[in-house]
Amino acid sequence: xxxxxVPYKIYxxxxxxxxxxxxxxxxxxxxxxxxxxxxxxxxxxxxxxAPIFCEELVAQxxxxxxxxxxxxxEIRDFYKMYRPSPLVRxxxxxxxxxxxxxxxxxxEGNNTSGSHKLNSAIAQAYYAKxxxxxxxxxxxxxxxxxxxxxxACSYFDLDCKVYMVKVSYEQKPFRREVMxxxxxxxxxxxxxxxxxxxxxxxxxxxxxxxxxxxxxEAVEVATKNPGYRYVLGSVLNQVLLHQSVIGLETKIALxxxxxxxxxxxxxxxxxxNLGGLIAPFMGEKLRGEADYRIIAVxxxxxxxxxRGTFAYDFCDTGMICPLAKMYTLGxxxxxxxxxxxxxxxxxMSTTLSQLYHDGFMEAVSVDQSSVFxxxxxxxxxxxxxxxxxxxxxxxxxxxxxxxxxxxxxEKTIVFGLTGTGYFDLVxxxxxxxxxxxxxxxTDEQIAASVAKLPRVDI
Numbered sequence: 001x002x003x004x005x006v007p008y009k010i011y012x013x014x015x016x017x018x019x020x021x022x023x024x025x026x027x028x029x030x031x032x033x034x035x036x037x038x039x040x041x042x043x044x045x046x047x048x049x050a051p052i053f054c055e056e057l058v059a060q061x062x063x064x065x066x067x068x069x070x071x072x073x074e075i076r077d078f079y080k081m082y083r084p085s086p087l088v089r090x091x092x093x094x095x096x097x098x099x100x101x102x103x104x105x106x107x108e109g110n111n112t113s114g115s116h117k118l119n120s121a122i123a124q125a126y127y128a129k130x131x132x133x134x135x136x137x138x139x140x141x142x143x144x145x146x147x148x149x150x151x152a153c154s155y156f157d158l159d160c161k162v163y164m165v166k167v168s169y170e171q172k173p174f175r176r177e178v179m180x181x182x183x184x185x186x187x188x189x190x191x192x193x194x195x196x197x198x199x200x201x202x203x204x205x206x207x208x209x210x211x212x213x214x215x216x217e218a219v220e221v222a223t224k225n226p227g228y229r230y231v232l233g234s235v236l237n238q239v240l241l242h243q244s245v246i247g248l249e250t251k252i253a254l255x256x257x258x259x260x261x262x263x264x265x266x267x268x269x270x271x272x273n274l275g276g277l278i279a280p281f282m283g284e285k286l287r288g289e290a291d292y293r294i295i296a297v298x299x300x301x302x303x304x305x306x307r308g309t310f311a312y313d314f315c316d317t318g319m320i321c322p323l324a325k326m327y328t329l330g331x332x333x334x335x336x337x338x339x340x341x342x343x344x345x346x347x348m349s350t351t352l353s354q355l356y357h358d359g360f361m362e363a364v365s366v367d368q369s370s371v372f373x374x375x376x377x378x379x380x381x382x383x384x385x386x387x388x389x390x391x392x393x394x395x396x397x398x399x400x401x402x403x404x405x406x407x408x409x410e411k412t413i414v415f416g417l418t419g420t421g422y423f424d425l426v427x428x429x430x431x432x433x434x435x436x437x438x439x440x441x442t443d444e445q446i447a448a449s450v451a452k453l454p455r456v457d458i
Contacts, residue, residue, distance in 0.1 A: 018248040023067055031064050036324075038314065038320070052222065052230050054133070085107055087105075090105060103397060112151060126152075128231070138162055139214030139217070140162055143168055159228075212332070247281065264292055272349075297392040299371070301440055302343060305365075311453050314454065333449040366396065367438040397415040
């Protein structure tokens with residue numbers, strides 16, 4: 001059995017919790033390209049974002065120089081309901097794999113939303129309440145973000161309108177019901193309730209939807225209803241900022257036992273979990289204080305990093321949101337309905353895209369059959385049923401541990417276990433029944449989507 005000097009679970013005390021979020025962009029010499037106004041193609045100013053986002057969140061979105069931003073006391077008090085989250089040594093998985101590698105995972109599923117999404121949801125709801133708003137609108141893919149936001153809005157007595165990707169709305173009814181239990185209204189997207197939804201349905205009859213579609217609808221509703229603002233669960237700089245609490249806690253826990261990871265692995269859809277997990281480690285790498293191998297893992301069915309184009313693109317299918325320079329498959333790209341997880345956004349965070357483009361991190365894509373194989377292997381020895389999203393990171397963590405078995409290297413691997421998969425049992429059933437297939441977009445499909453990217457000369 002592996003060395004037991006490190007406990008199975010490393011818990012921090014409440015007074016060891018971070019008191020500030022870490023703004024990774026402050027240490028980036030090559031900053032992410034600015035968001036552009038889709039009409040003028042000029043960098044967006046705060047006053048242009050104010051009708052969409054809360055005022056304080058606009059400031060956080062645009063801040064590229066302040067390294068640490070204090071977490072308000074009200075948010076820290078809420079965090080204490082489920083944070084600090086444990087950093088777990090996967091002793092049983094190590095034993096099962098017979099690997100010399102040391103494997104750790106940061107578990108973010110210890111709350112009713114079942115994922116890391118609550119870290120940003122409560123922050124965004126707090127700022128909306130502080131501004132005196134009536135409510136917020138949002139989109140959700142597999143439902144973790146919508147669930148987290150409904151909880152946060154319930155806590156602050158805010159109205160919450162959620163547009164849920166239609167295929168997930170149909171496949172994950174129980175997550176939908178959790179949202180409704182917390183008071184949110186949930187609409188399958190695209191829908192007939194918005195002008196942009198009607199347009200998308202007219203152009204793509206019978207579509208199963210995408211996050212890009214749902215974003216368009218949520219933004220339209222927010223901008224047309226006084227007292228409402230739009231909030232987003234991933235991609236944006238403000239979200240990565242809030243999620244840095246994950247990485248900060250992870251680093252504090254590792255430092256407590258003198259552990260230095262060789263590689264840090266996170267699943268990647270829009271970038272919230274990955275950006276939060278790697279933040280302090282990437283900061284050290286950018287400052288030249290330490291080096292780590294950082295790996296983003298994305299689904300082969302929605303491979304924006306590994307097969308996308310680094311260019312300006314709309315963040316939504318309806319083409320009403322700002323333009324962001326990111327790795328993208330095209331705003332009109334819609335993943336196969338067979339895609340089981342929530343990693344289905346057509347693009348990637350501008351911050352992570354710039355870091356990837358500059359060679360500070362790697363990216364790999366994996367098919368979902370191998371992802372669920374890893375998920376079941378993990379569940380059977382570690383006792384947690386992982387979310388499909390998290391299982392992308394598990395897949396690559398296992399692969400890297402097996403490489404260590406071949407070479408005899410004792411590397412230390414840290415990955416993010418973003419949440420639980422108890423509302424994803426339809427996907428697990430398909431895998432167990434042998435009905436899961438791997439539908440990967442062709443080069444021609446991606447090329448056709450990317451060909452429609454807006455032409456931006458900046």
